[in-house]
Amino acid sequence: MDILAVILLGFFAAGWFVLAGADLGTGMLTPWLGRDDGERRLVLASFAPFFLGNEVWLVATAGVLVGCFPALEGELMSAQFPVFVALLTGWVVRDAGLWSRGRGPGPRWRAGCDTAVTCGSWTVALSWGWLLAALLTGRPYTPATGPTAAPTALAVAALFAAHGLGFAALRLTGPPYERARGLVGRAGRPWQSFALTAVLMAGLPLVAGTALPLAGQAASPATLALLVPALLVVTPLLVAVQAWIWYTFRHRVTGPSYL
Template sequence: MDVIWFVVFAVLFAGYFALEGFDLGVGLLLPVLGRTREGRDRMVAAVAPYVLANEVWLVAVAGTLFGVYPLLEGEVLFGLYPLVVAMLLSWILRDAGLWFRRRLDGFRWRGFWDAMIAFGSLGLSFCWGMALYAAATGFESPPVHPLGVLLGVVVTLLFAFHGWTFLAWRTPGVFGASRSGRSLLISGVVAALPAVGVLAGAMPYLLEHSAPAATLNVLSVMALPVAPVMLGAQVWVWRTFRPGKDAVPLPSFF
């Protein structure tokens, strides 16, 4: 059972990087590709239908981590406390930018919240790289380390590339390129590689720190009814909002 739950955790973690990665990537590219107000609106509208569905994966990752590996909760929160706070603040700023940017029509208002989207996306992307480095060292090395900073840069660049591929798939030709769904799948796999690499190296450690078998059995019973709903919602979102299917260019909630 511990091996099964490790696979579930790995799939959820890699899925978060592959899906939320293009959300953050589009935010990173907002100051680069969104040189006009219309361009920024198109970028946010392209990613808007996927944001909430993709963030569900992070909730599932956190729930699985603390349910299957309860002994790691203290290590993660204590060892990465400043980083966790920075990630939460970045998450709040990014989401606040998405929700508030169109609540008023002023140039400064939109410019401020667009900057918060970009800043929050940068903070989340960079901090994820440093968090992966700290996890790879067993939380024995501080995340603010030359190698941690390097991994932060790598993850940020991978997310930016994934976001660019997503825009080229979702809005072909609008930002100077067109990409197929296969290209988006490949860029998603590439964006998830750092997470997969760290998990592969940490597999023996995680298996040793799994919750007791009885706890894992209870978690299995609790997760079984939820898993099909989560997967079904993801399929619905991707089928509904694939290129050429959306009925309105700007969703009302962003």
């Protein structure tokens, strides 16, 4: 059961990086992709149908970590507390900007919300980079410091942005699409860039997770016997719903959404 728990944790973590990395990366590039209010709203519309469903994968990852590896979760949370605070702050700020944008009095309000989306997205990406820097250097119980911490965090954030750029090239139309396509490159098809960054994004948590003593800190056999079968039942449903959402909203956006 402990091996299945490790597989589920890796699956949900990789899924979040691939799926939510797309909307976070696009949010990071909103000011560059959208040069005015209308264009920025189109950029947000490109990932509006997905971001809530994508966040479920992060909740599932946290749930598996807490339920199946409680001792490890406590140690990791305590050691990386500043990183998790920054990550959650960025997440809340990003989502607050998205939900509040269409509910304010005018252009300044919307510009402030767009700034919140961009800054929150960058904060989440850099926070993950900071956390992964600690894991990749084999020091999961110490916040990343030293000459490798900042370059690693920036490299991870750049990968988030590249992943969002590939997603934008698949979803946008008009001038925002042209800007995204210009950076992705006109040789080949847009999905090739997105597929490449998706593989790299999925590999990040899997490689970093090798630094964690997962097998040695699993919950009791009785707990795993209760949680793992339940997760195995729920996981196909989650995948099916996610696949339906992406299939339903597979076409390019041509107008604003509810955000």
